[in-house]
Amino acid sequence: MRNPRGYVITGTDTDVGKSVVSAMLAAALNAKYFKPIQAGLGEEETDTQLVQRLSGLPSRHFFEEYYRLNSFASPHLAAEIDGRSLDIKHLCHLPKTRYPLIVEGAGGLLVPVNRSVLLIDLFRAWNLPVIVCARTTLGTINHTLLTIAALRRRSILIHGIIFVGDHHEENEKIIPELSKVRSLGRLPMLEELSSQNLRKAFDQNFQIEHFLNEKAWTVKLRRSGIHLPSTRCFQIF
């Protein structure tokens, strides 16, 4: 099977809305979802469970995490507490699939995976374009521009920014202007997070064309029996 196409979903930091955005995109693109490292196993659902619930996609759309760590901490620390070491070579390889793949990082870009490797180093190895989730609130200009600068420094392709939160005209304008990275749209705060509401929010606030390419892939995917939204197919980068 071929190496995957898709997006890596990152953000300015933890809790910015990466999993919610991943669920929205996975549903819209009929994609598979992969969270390579899950830290903080506990009573709350894992990101994979949350994305499954909010995307409404069947369980076969979800890969098992490579690492499930107990402590709610940076991956390097959570692994050390569990007495495990994370195999970087293993982490550098994404599962193969013919579906579009949505990969979610952990926290922000410069989170350590071990004492010498950062999450952004894995992004580089995965070689997929990155979508940056950013808040709309005060502080976001600095955090988003720093995130984009770090990606640029490593020549990682940035597909665009997805804002999450209430509309803020100036922040949503100045960040694309200064960074020269386009905004793909804004996901508003939803009163009730559900797969139906996320689907509606995608249709109202995003353009599927920004994530798909009408021409490419159709025949190949149709032959392999994979359904994509209408006749569109996944963008070739």
Ligand SMILES: Nc1ncnc2c1ncn2[C@@H]1O[C@H](COP(=O)(O)OP(=O)(O)O)[C@@H](O)[C@H]1O
């Ligand atoms: N668009 C949204 N509408 C409502 N609540 C949201 C939205 N985006 C995020 N949240 C809330 O913020 C929490 C953190 O979002 P999540 O996607 O898990 O962040 P991350 O994956 O970046 O850590 C969610 O559990 C949810 O309660």
Ligand SMILES: [Mg+2]
């Ligand atoms: Mg998450």
